[in-house]
Amino acid sequence: MTQVSSVGTYLPCWGSALRRQVGDDEDALTLAVEAGRAALDGAAGVERVIVISRDLPLLEGGNAAVLLAGLGLDPEIEVGERLGGAPAALDALTSARPRTLVIGTDLEPAGAGAALTGDEGLSVRLSARLARSLPVRTRDAAGTVHDYGDPRLLRERGLLASVAAAGVEKPVAVAGADRKLAGSLCAGLPPELPTVGASAPFFALAAMVREDTTGTLLAVEQASLTGVVVETGTVRVNRREPQARPMPRGRDTPGAEIPISLAAYDRAFEPKLRWEAGRHPGRDELDFPPRYHVGRDGSLSTDYTLVPLPRTGTVYTGVTVHVPVPGLRTPYSLVIVELDGVEVRALVKVTGTEPGTVGIGDRGRMVLRRVAVRSGVPDYGYAFQPEGEA
Numbered sequence: 366m367t368q369v370s371s372v373g374t375y376l377p378c379w380g381s382a383l384r385r386q387v388g389d390d391e392d393a394l395t396l397a398v399e400a401g402r403a404a405l406d407g408a409a410g411v412e413r414v415i416v417i418s419r420d421l422p423l424l425e426g427g428n429a430a431v432l433l434a435g436l437g438l439d440p441e442i443e444v445g446e447r448l449g450g451a452p453a454a455l456d457a458l459t460s461a462r463p464r465t466l467v468i469g470t471d472l473e474p475a476g477a478g479a480a481l482t483g484d485e486g487l488s489v490r491l492s493a494r495l496a497r498s499l500p501v502r503t504r505d506a507a508g509t510v511h512d513y514g515d516p517r518l519l520r521e522r523g524l525l526a527s528v529a530a531a532g533v534e535k536p537v538a539v540a541g542a543d544r545k546l547a548g549s550l551c552a553g554l555p556p557e558l559p560t561v562g563a564s565a566p567f568f569a570l571a572a573m574v575r576e577d578t579t580g581t582l583l584a585v586e587q588a589s590l591t592g593v594v595v596e597t598g599t600v601r602v603n604r605r606e607p608q609a610r611p612m613p614r615g616r617d618t619p620g621a622e623i624p625i626s627l628a629a630y631d632r633a634f635e636p637k638l639r640w641e642a643g644r645h646p647g648r649d650e651l652d653f654p655p656r657y658h659v660g661r662d663g664s665l666s667t668d669y670t671l672v673p674l675p676r677t678g679t680v681y682t683g684v685t686v687h688v689p690v691p692g693l694r695t696p697y698s699l700v701i702v703e704l705d706g707v708e709v710r711a712l713v714k715v716t717g718t719e720p721g722t723v724g725i726g727d728r729g730r731m732v733l734r735r736v737a738v739r740s741g742v743p744d745y746g747y748a749f750q751p752e753g754e755a
Contacts, residue, residue, distance in 0.1 A: 366490045367459050370483035371601040372571050373403025376476045376559055378607040378717050384474045385559060385609060389694045390716055390734040390748060393420040393477075394428055397470040398435035398733045400477035400564070403603040404466060408481055411438055412464040415445040417454045417563040419504070420472045422735075422743050431745055434638035435733040436466075437673075451541035451584035452494075452591040454563040458482070459491040459593055469563030476560040478567020487574065487600035492581060493531040493592035499523045501587055520546065523588040533592045537580035538573055540565035550583070559606075570595065571602050613719045620691030625739035636671060637746055640731060642709055643669035653709045676731045678704040678711075680749070685721040692737060696720040702731070702749050716748035728752040 375396060380386040387396070397416050405411065414432065421428050429444035447453055454469040461467055461482045470477040499522060501513045524542065528550060538555050539547035541562070547555045556572035558565050566584045573582065573595055584591045635641065636655050643655025645666050652658075653674065658666040683700035698715040700723060715723050716734050723729075734748040 366488055367461060368463070368483050368486040368598065369458070369480045369489055369570070369600055370486035371404050371406065371408060371481045371603065372487075372567060372574065373400050373406070373479045373481075373603045374476070374564075374568055374571050374606060375399035375403055375478070376606040376609075378610060379612045380475070380609050382609050383559075385476055386612065387472055387475045388612070388716065389615075390714070390736065391475075392422050392735050392743065393418050393470045393472055394422055394431055394743070395435070395733050395735055395745070396472075396475065396477035396564075397432060397468045397479075399605060400470065400479040400567070401432075401436045401466055401468050403605050404468075404479035404481045405436065406601070406603050410464050411442065411466050411481070413443045413445070413462065414438065414466045414468070415447065415457045415461065416468045416470065417447045417449050417457055418470045419448060419450065419562065420470065421446060424506075430634070431638060431743075434635070435745070437639065450562045450586040451565045452586050452589050455540075455566045455582070455584040455591040455593055456494070458566070459489060459591075469565070469567055471560045471562035471564050474560050476564045476568065478560075478564040478571070480567055480570065485598070487570070487598035488596035489570075490594045490596065491591070492594045493533045493583075493590065495527050495531045495590050497523075497527055497530075497588035499588035519587065524550075524585055524590075527585070527588050527590050528583070531590060531592065533583065534581050536583040536592070537578050538569040539583045539585060540569045541583075541585040552580075571604060574600055574602050607717070615694040615696065615720075616689065617694055618689035618691050622692035623737070623739060625742050625744065627742075630742070630744065638733070639671070640674050640676065640747055641671040642674050642707070644672050645669045651707055651709050653711060674709060674711075674731075675705045675707060678702040678729070678731070678749075680723060680725055680727045680729070681710055682725055683715070683723055692739075698723055700749050702729075704731075711747075713746070714748045715751070717750040723749070723751055 468479040535552035642651035642653040681701045681703045685698045729751040731747040736746040737744045
């Protein structure tokens, strides 16, 4: 039996109430970081992270370094990356040791959810697991999707046959199926979930906690399923689900994009993704980005230490850029943010709102985003999300 101490969910602000979509600066990894930080929210002692998705950006080289940096966790923590949907996410949760952060993330529809296991909390017990093959929809390594397009076959020979074979009791929630199909399986009215992939079970858990409901939760994908019994327990739920709105209009400019320098990427990785400034011995001020200092005697000081920066601040000034730039969607807004409690100002892009709508004095938080894709490599950094949109 697994004890869940906290659940976090995240939905992008773009799209509609029924179907969210990622912005041009978001991907599966930034969604995972948002949901993971929502589940952590000050918790300490994480020993392992598992992320489940079908949309992770780096199939070679791994996503662990960016994920741990964005979550603010130790780079030596074990990270497991799994390919899968809703059943794989529940499998990972039910087999997780205490102090494991399990994250599921999806792009279509977009959303992410996470759960942190502990020694006490909401009890989740495995009740059924069944793996059957009915490949109605497939996707190969190149991303090509083949859809057999027979929903009746999927329903009758897939989901319903698997539920009957598993012999589970009537569920109260179904992750991985649309609302109509879930309603035909459940004992009552199931919660409406915004995703159908790896993140769906976490949205279902959050909904069950909100409604103070216990019972069976099913996670399904084509003809496979995993079922758990959710029992009583105290759990903290943190939902980052802003109101949906249409994606702002913009234009993409063709042309030669700025290539990546992996040497520069490596030098900037830790302070940029962990959001840290440098402090030299004997000095109180912080340098962001960190840099070497030349003393009055001409000596070079290189032994600075990295200090975490606050993730909230106030807009000091800003500008909206309309000049077309290859590789960047225009227009976009840039702001200088005065971070709380330290004498540090940072130049960052604005995210999560229409360009040109952020003004001097606006409050907000710093969030991990994909600032560019250079030479095929996702380049991550921080952006300013206005407080009203956070």
